[in-house]
Amino acid sequence: MAISLRLSRGGSKKRPYYRIVVADARSPRDGKFIEKIGTYNPLLAKDDAKRVVLDGERAKYWLGVGAQPTDRVARFLDAAGLKERAARSNPNKGKPGEKAVERAEERAEKVKAAEEAAAEAKAAEAAAAAAPAEDTQAEAEAVIAAEVEAATEEPTAEAEQVAEATAEETPPAEA
DSSP states (O other): OOEEEEEEEEEETTEEEEEEEEEETTSOTTSOOSEEEEEEOTTSOTTOTTSEEEOHHHHHHHHHHTOEEOHHHHHHHHHHTSSOOOOOOOTTOOOOOHHHHHHHHHHHHHHHHHHHHHHHHHHHHHHHHHSOHHHHHHHHHHHHHHHHHHHHSOOOHHHHHHHHHHHHHSOOOOO
16 A cells, blocks of 8 residues: 555635645545644744644654655655655756857856946946045046037037028027
8 A cells, every 4th residue: 555645635715724644645635544643724924833733753653664745745844854855856847958058158147247347336436536636626627628628619510400400490589
């Protein structure tokens, strides 16, 4: 006889409550069971002590006899320190394709470049803060002088065309 440690549902509609039971693997989910070894109330908070109540000694006994826990019960047993749960694996899932690997590498490179740029910006800010005030004032004056020169330069052909077009569209002001 194959024995399993599994959940048996109770409770009302949309208010689940489970018993952790030892049952014959061939019996129905909510049917006949051999022994009740705990309860599980998924509606309680995850850190609540009453969410999972498990009789550890009986669980050890049934595991020693050869009972196989379901995935969910195996989680509870692992959390209680009674049985280590093997990592779940899906045999239908294969390795990612070439494009997925390339995209992941590109994302990693972009993240690394962004982190480097942020580090350089912080270093530049730190250097600017450490520089004497005279240097920053001289830089500010140079920027202002460049803006003044740009404003006083002769207008380009495009700027003249835009100015002519706006002059034609606006009617003369009446006094």
